[in-house]
Amino acid sequence: MTRHQKPSRRDALKGLVGFGAAAPLVLNLSTVGAAAAAENPTDYKAIVCLFLVGGNDANNLLLATDDASWQRYWTARFRGATPIALMPPGTAPTPIGSINTVSNRRVTASNFPEYWGGVRAITPKTPQKIPGAAANAPARTFALHPLMPNMQNAFNAGRLAALANVGTLLAPLTKAQYQKPTTGVQIPPRLFSHNDQQQTWQTGQVGYSALGYGGQMGDVFAVSSSASSINFTAFTTAGLTGFPIGAQVKPYRISVTASGGSGVQVDLLQKTGSYNNSSTFLSALSATLLGNDADGNLLGQAYADAMTTSNTTATTFTKALASSPVSAPPAFTNPMTGATASNNLADQFRAVAQTIVANGTLGPKRQVFFVQIGSFDTHDGQNDRQGLLLAQVDHALAYFDAEMVARGYGDAVTTFTASDFSRTFTTNGDGTDHAWGAHHLILGGAVKGGDIYGQFPTVGIDDTATGFNNPDMAGTALIPTTSVDQYMATLAKWFGVPPASLAKIFPRLSAFATPDLGFMKSA
Numbered sequence: 112m113t114r115h116q117k118p119s120r121r122d123a124l125k126g127l128v129g130f131g132a133a134a135p136l137v138l139n140l141s142t143v144g145a146a147a148a149a150e151n152p153t154d155y156k157a158i159v160c161l162f163l164v165g166g167n168d169a170n171n172l173l174l175a176t177d178d179a180s181w182q183r184y185w186t187a188r189f190r191g192a193t194p195i196a197l198m199p200p201g202t203a204p205t206p207i208g209s210i211n212t213v214s215n216r217r218v219t220a221s222n223f224p225e226y227w228g229g230v231r232a233i234t235p236k237t238p239q240k241i242p243g244a245a246a247n248a249p250a251r252t253f254a255l256h257p258l259m260p261n262m263q264n265a266f267n268a269g270r271l272a273a274l275a276n277v278g279t280l281l282a283p284l285t286k287a288q289y290q291k292p293t294t295g296v297q298i299p300p301r302l303f304s305h306n307d308q309q310q311t312w313q314t315g316q317v318g319y320s321a322l323g324y325g326g327q328m329g330d331v332f333a334v335s336s337s338a339s340s341i342n343f344t345a346f347t348t349a350g351l352t353g354f355p356i357g358a359q360v361k362p363y364r365i366s367v368t369a370s371g372g373s374g375v376q377v378d379l380l381q382k383t384g385s386y387n388n389s390s391t392f393l394s395a396l397s398a399t400l401l402g403n404d405a406d407g408n409l410l411g412q413a414y415a416d417a418m419t420t421s422n423t424t425a426t427t428f429t430k431a432l433a434s435s436p437v438s439a440p441p442a443f444t445n446p447m448t449g450a451t452a453s454n455n456l457a458d459q460f461r462a463v464a465q466t467i468v469a470n471g472t473l474g475p476k477r478q479v480f481f482v483q484i485g486s487f488d489t490h491d492g493q494n495d496r497q498g499l500l501l502a503q504v505d506h507a508l509a510y511f512d513a514e515m516v517a518r519g520y521g522d523a524v525t526t527f528t529a530s531d532f533s534r535t536f537t538t539n540g541d542g543t544d545h546a547w548g549a550h551h552l553i554l555g556g557a558v559k560g561g562d563i564y565g566q567f568p569t570v571g572i573d574d575t576a577t578g579f580n581n582p583d584m585a586g587t588a589l590i591p592t593t594s595v596d597q598y599m600a601t602l603a604k605w606f607g608v609p610p611a612s613l614a615k616i617f618p619r620l621s622a623f624a625t626p627d628l629g630f631m632k633s634a
Contacts, residue, residue, distance in 0.1 A: 150332050150608075151332075155470055158525055158526075158602055159527070160313075161483070162312075162481065162483040162485075162528075163487050163500075164488075165486035165489075166488055166532045166533065167497070167500075168489060170184075173273050174254050175252070176200055176252045177251050181570075188537070188538055193541035194224075195494060195541065197257060200229045200231070202228055202229030221446065221448070222447055227446070227498070231254055232252065232253070234252070236561045237562050239251040260505065262509075262552065265512065269561040271561075272553045272561070272563070272630045273551070274564045275563055275566060277551055277598050279532075279594070280596070282623075284298065285582075286582055303546070308532050312595055313352065313354040315617070322356055322358055323352075323357065324354060324616065324617075326356040326479070328479055328616065329344040329355070330357040331477075331607075341361060345357060346463070347365070347481040365462045366462075367462045371462060371465055372461070372466065373429045374427070374429040431472040432462075432465045432469055435465050435466075435472070437465050437518065440458070440460070443502075443506045454503050454507060456482065457503070457511075460514075461510075461514075463511070468520075484503060487530065492542060493541060512555070515555075522556035523557070524555055527602060529595075530549060531545075533550070536589075537587045548590060548591035549589075553602075558632070566592040566593070572586075601630060602631065603617075604634075
């Protein structure tokens with residue numbers, strides 16, 4: 112554009128990037144870039160990412176309970192004044208004031224693992240060999256956290272699967288390579304950093320400019336000429352986050368309350384305190400954008416157009432949800448207090464359920480969602496903090512899965528967990544520190560449930576006194592044996608993403624021998 116050319120509205124809208132306060136609002140409401148030819152499915156599918164913010168201690172989510180594994184687990188975690196070791200399967204809950212016969216501790220509060228009873232036994236359909244055991248030895252045994260009875264039931268019913276020891280990887284990596292890297296060995300950057308690992312889990316890249324895995328899946332099916340396809344393919348209940356961001360599809364933020372979801376209407380003047388603390392500045396900026404001048408104030412017209420589009424979209428979305436009611440979550444009982452309490456995660460899933468039920472009105476046949484709960488950054492107070500959070504996860508997932516089944520979407524919706532990383536196998540007193548490889552859960556009727564996928568690691572830390580050397584653990588952190596790319600690509604394949612697009616979304620996938628981990632049924 113030369114100096115004397117009159118700018119177009121597109122130019123004006125792009126120019127808003129110069130207005131720091133307005134840009135985050137407006138640019139998220141515009142669609143930029145040419146669209147590729149979209150896939151055109153006739154069936155409906157949705158993927159829901161449940162992000163456990165802060166780094167969930169997966170060592171207490173999914174546990175190996177064979178004798179050797181449990182002994183090393185107990186040795187590492189039952190120590191100090193506030194042990195974080197859970198009780199073995201079959202242990203009856205110990206009332207407050209009584210002495211537990213396993214730990215020989217008197218239970219004085221509801222955050223004692225003894226109070227919850229033993230971990231919840233599960234039996235995978237595919238037997239797993241105990242590392243180092245004889246060929247004819249009994250199969251390995253497993254369990255879930257004691258405050259996850261609904262997930263135990265879902266596993267036994269074949270609707271829940273677990274994926275063992277998954278994490279951010281650039282290529283397969285051994286313990287020896289990690290501890291003494293040589294030329295060509297690829298180690299992911301910025302391990303153990305919350306922000307960086309959250310972004311890597313959600314986008315495959317470190318940094319905030321990358322497109323998200325979910326958004327790119329949505330791009331495959333997006334039609335650039337369709338406003339509903341662009342606006343109503345990817346959703347988040349958690350604000351700005353990487354997973355649902357696509358080149359075409361833009362994550363639509365669902366406003367969540369205890370009574371359900373609704374659309375978010377954007378008004379720059381309502382953002383005082385979020386984008387700029389000066390109401391005077393925002394008022395002046397808005398007046399400038401919406402005012403009149405000799406050139407017709409195209410920048411203001413572009414801003415007004417964006418606001419109109421945003422609010423029209425919000426109205427459409429809110430009306431669609433209002434006409435698609437779903438059941439309210441059942442009451443949640445706080446395991447630490449015994450009181451009935453709110454569960455915001457269940458409220459988020461209610462809003463997701465409403466959106467899925469409204470898909471006939473909204474249009475897209477493929478949708479991705481992002482919900483989150485936290486913080487799992489349990490450097491201290493792990494027993495009660497993680498215990499409460501996992502109880503909320505258990506309650507919310509059970510509600511959502513039952514609601515999807517009741518509404519006829521039981522086989523069409525798959526929910527999976529993700530997190531920054533797991534946590535150290537040893538305790539730092541009453542908590543844990545940042546680690547790496549983690550175990551995760553996948554839920555839904557399309558899941559080959561009742562099984563554990565990936566390679567469940569050897570349990571325990573190296574011990575020079577006994578000569579024990581764990582090939583899967585460096586220091587106190589598991590080295591992943593399955594990559595996030597494999598995890599996401601398996602979900603994407605079920606979602607209907609074709610091979611050529613899989614290679615573009617997951618460019619590192621070819622480095623791994625098993626691109627499809629097998630936990631999803633055939634499409």
